[in-house]
Amino acid sequence: MIHIKRYALAAALLALCCSSLNAGPAPWYKWRSKIDNYLSCSQTPLGPGWEKDSGPYKDSRCEKLVLAK
Structure with missing residues (x-):
């Protein structure tokens, strides 16, 4: 019984780690001062005092637009 709990815990931790590896970076946006x-x-x-102007972008210089899927 103890081994089953350990395997279940290990499987849950592995699933959690795998899902976080699949996450991408947050997109960048141009913000305009009011x-x-x-x-x-x-x-x-x-x-x-700021409103979203355009985006999303891939890079921190807001030059490469994210292509729609």
Whole structure:
């Protein structure tokens, strides 16, 4: 009985590790300032003074657009 629990735990940990290896990086977006229209590239919102302008992009310079699947 103890061996079955160990194998079940090992299988669960292996499945968890395999699924996390399949995850990709977060996309990048161009954000525009509501105050002075300055553009910035970021993966996360920059705050309430910013709105999403374009994207998603593959790179941190917001040059390579992600192609739709």
